[in-house]
Amino acid sequence: MRKTLVPRSVPPEALAGEDLHPLLRRLYAARGITSASELNYQLGALAHPQQLRDVDRAARYLMGAIEAGQRILVVGDFDADGATSTAVSILGLGMLGARHLDYRVPSRFTDGYGLTPGIIDSLRDEGRLPDLLLTVDNGISAHEGVTAAREAGIEVVVTDHHLPGEALPDASAIVNPNQPGCEFPSSGTAGVAVVFYVLSALRSLQRDAGWFGEKEPSLGALLDLVALGTVADVVPLDHNNRVLVEQGLKRIRARRMRPGIRALLDIAGRDPETIQASDLGFTVGPRLNAAGRLDDMSVGIECLLAEEEHRAYELARELDALNRERRSIETGMKEEAEKAVETLSLDGDELPGALCLFDETWHQGVIGLLASRLKEKFHRPVIAFALDDDGDLKGSARSIPGLHIRDLLATLDTREPGLLTRYGGHAMAAGMSLARNQLDRFRSTLNTLIEERTEPELFAPEIHTDGELEPDHMTLDTARLIASAGPWGQGFPEPVFSGDFRLVEQRVVGERHLKVLIQVPGVDRLVDGIAFNVDTTVWPTRGEWARLAYQLDVNRYKGRERLQFRVIYLEALGE
Template sequence: MKMKRWVTAKPNLETVRSLARSCGFTPLAAAALCARGIDTPEAARAFLETDPAKLHDPMLLPDMAKARDTIRRAIEQGKKIAVFGDYDVDGVTSTCVMTRVLRSLGADVRHYIPDRLSEGYGLSMGAMDRLAQDGIGLIVTVDSGVSAFEEIARARELGMEVVVTDHHECREELPDANAVVNPKRADSTYPFAELAGVGVAFKLACALAGDGQQRAVLEQYADLVALGTVADVMLLVGENRIIVAAGLRRMAETQNVGLSMLLHESGQQGKRLTASTISFILAPRINAAGRLGHADMAAELFLTDDPRRAQTLAMALCEQNKQRQATENQILEQALQKLRLEYDPLEDQVIVLAGEDWHHGVIGIVSSRICDRYACPTVLIALEDGIGKGSGRSVKGFNLYEALCDSAPLLERFGGHELAAGLTIREENIQQFHENMEAWAREHVNPQELMPILHIDCPIAPEFISTEATRGLDVLEPFGMGNPQPVFSMCDLLVEEITPISSDRHVRLTLSKDGQTYTAMLFGTGQGGCGFAQGNYVDAAFCLEINEYRGRCSVQLVIRDIQLSTCEVMADQKILNLYNRFMSDGALTAREARVLLPERRDLVAVWRHILSRSEDGWLSVPDGALSRRVSWESRREINIGKLLVCLDVFSESRLLSYHFREGQLNIVLKHIEGKADISKSVVLKTLQSMSKDCNTMQGSVI
């Protein structure tokens, strides 16, 4: 696990108690709200509002009247209408909501979603020509179009009208469309600018339905609108909170045949549905279709009213998601192999990897996983016929878009923002591109500022953890951007057990404190990524969830970060002080020297552990973890100083090299012929002399 910097809020206890009493919240729910500055009953009620009556008038959006009138006129005139969408979840749900609304109004309507692999994002000249040839008289864009100046001009040239609905950032200059509905317009006075693309489409649907129909339209389409809003990681505050809360209620009894079948095939029908259900179960299945070039399949699922067809499509989406996962894991494995050969954790500040036959619809996910794992900006490039299509992900503090701007002469095209971007590059420019990115990082970025930050709502004691307190947090749902699931912390928990699960992709921990024992889940980190071992004391940051198993409910800690406790760190530091004094040619007493002096069995235990855990001659572990892991595995007392002495002995013998960076110990094995004789080690002989130990370890061989 990459170390995180904890930023812990400290809500005033009396304010917490007052809010809990006034609003009937549990102490944990009140503490989470106060930690976020929501510390009065009035502020809490406003923040937690989910009443559809509080939705804003859609006619307040810029150009909404023009959009409504243009569409109504096209329907009256019998024009063919095309809803032009996008291949992600927001784009697909936007497309389906708008298509269903227009159908209900009697329109002659079809939808068009560009193929991710052959057409790319947004409107294109080819698509405009095809739609004109098909006799389309009006194009309504959803989740796209605000930057498609040339393409919209082409559509108008060909005699088509265009209504743009979008939510992306836009310039002051707008495309020459009949209407551009976007809450991000510079001249917009709409009270809430954070609608998703499907949120803007929903607002247009309300305008088309007429005055006083907003609640009825929400009731009909809230499930799809919520699906797109959560999947697009929009702020779940204000109108989005109202929409998503209504959508989750509607989803539980959805009348959309396709969505019902998707819930069934993904094993969620009848279960409690939350924003996490959308983010981690439904959205990946819908996105898989777009990533693999079959977004039309997802759109058809939500547009069909045939249960048999819906079941077939839902099964296909689930199967495509499995295919996407397999492709993703294959690329990840290949990328990690390249990483171990090409990435120098001591010097490199940016990861740039390229590979043949990598699916460019999937590399963005893999790039994100590597970026998260190493807390390092990452660009993965899929090569085909000398051209690379890349996808990059970054961390807070490293502006990926600005870095790409600096390398613009090497790129065919690029776009994106601070944390995510896409690019096209010729194969021969990749090496220079990597060097340019490294140079930009050295000039503009302080590596210390790239450490991920974890915001913690408040520390808690064992007596505050109960099923009642955990259920009380439900009042804060739905969780998401702008309203994350509360994170709590507890110090000095004893690690009683570490159990790898799902082929060591995750671990289940048994933790205890003050006579209370907890089950904790650490997702995305195998046992080899843990910076601690059984018997250690740790500080944990976690969310609280109810685990239901065979009719029994219990509280489960879902770990967001876990670190060695202060007592463990201080014990390490005490030993490190001895080690540093020894390495600086300082004097040690015999007793101090014996603390650092490894026996032959210690050296063997360390060496065997490194050999068995290294991949392609490289092992990277949290810097306080290796001594603890070897100690637990070998049942020997190997403190951190003894471990470093072992590494120094192996380094002297040219068996390996090692270094520390950003909380990680990195070991690189070296290839030597035959066996290495460590009995001549200067480090060992010096420590033996200091300890006045008669056992000279002559003839020790690794």
């Protein structure tokens, strides 16, 4: 699909008085940075825990449970944010004196999402009912689950970051930057960071009460996990989140990370000393997520909690095997889905505003990834459905900028009451359930809503770039400079440059990737380039010239570093 390259606007005179490299000044200004203070990534730049509504109330409940020697159970989620949130809670509460700790992660396949009455029933049957239950990365919509816990005599502290509904659950305390009345400056905080803040507030209460002697526990030791969960959950990297991620990356680069993270990086072939935020998102996160998608997220949590290197590696290898299985399943599903999309346009009509796809053989744990891949290819919201254990449909949605998918589902629910049996999510991702015989009705209603709300231009794919790069800046030093100027990620994107180049050599490697040798315009210099997952029916092309959107990359091989263009889009300009 052809894409339009759109240069980012740079406010005139932005950051003019700041002592920054001219290129960085331009890049930061294009991302809305107005002051060098927004580039201060020291821990002291973090927002204060007291800005979170109810954080002291939650901390007091936890402190009372620890002081009374009560049983505390953490209920997590089956994705990387939920896994890191659970690990941070178990490790942090242990550091702060809790001695009777346990955790429970719902099964994607049998329990569904979050705290449910069924989980309380199972805990009762197993003789594991706690005195206090702490939800992490879930709970804000768990009305029935919280009620069931309270009826069982359990205090419930909810920590979450998902958008709340019209009413809040009847919990003892709720900490969520998105709940009404919360003035925390970072609404995009991940679940793992929310519970980290709660632990910080708990430590402050304990400090004031004289719990610690000369040496108090350092919660900074948990920041590698906070960084991993924040990046893997693809929350916006606002200033507060960049501080958390950068501090976690510093620990990892200094090799002061959890054994499980070290093992996952090693298996992925990543050097901790040169790690970037993208490595957490594209190598560690997927391996962790694979456990929750295909098996049991407890495997991932145990890897993060492991204290012994050999145990961490054993679990990391298991996660790696699950990830390879996940990739195989996803590839097959993607091929089937693309064939289904082709049938939608056989009559020449344009694709609908949203693609709602279902195959009864599809795996529940992979439909989110499938929706994400198809969204990237077709640049429109995609909802992929699979059968749940009851024979109903479970859907995972991924959207595009300009279409808030969770709000769209809320409007659909109002227009067609009862069509959705449950739904929830964010602007760009959501989940839902509905009866199998209601798929056509859902598809029709959703596309009607999208047609009412959008213009056709929204579906024209664009790549936002930082414009052309001067040949003098196409160097290894510039690539290193940009790498050190992050962390880059969602909402604070890694710089992308554009330009027309002559491709001296082109060849397909690894079946789907294109290796190119690029002539830098205006100078007698060649640069290596790599484009991943190209359409091999188009490339290599006989044409020498192409329009590229690319990132500067440091290619490390056998102890040597070379400049490489990481090509994210290329368009032939003719022979």
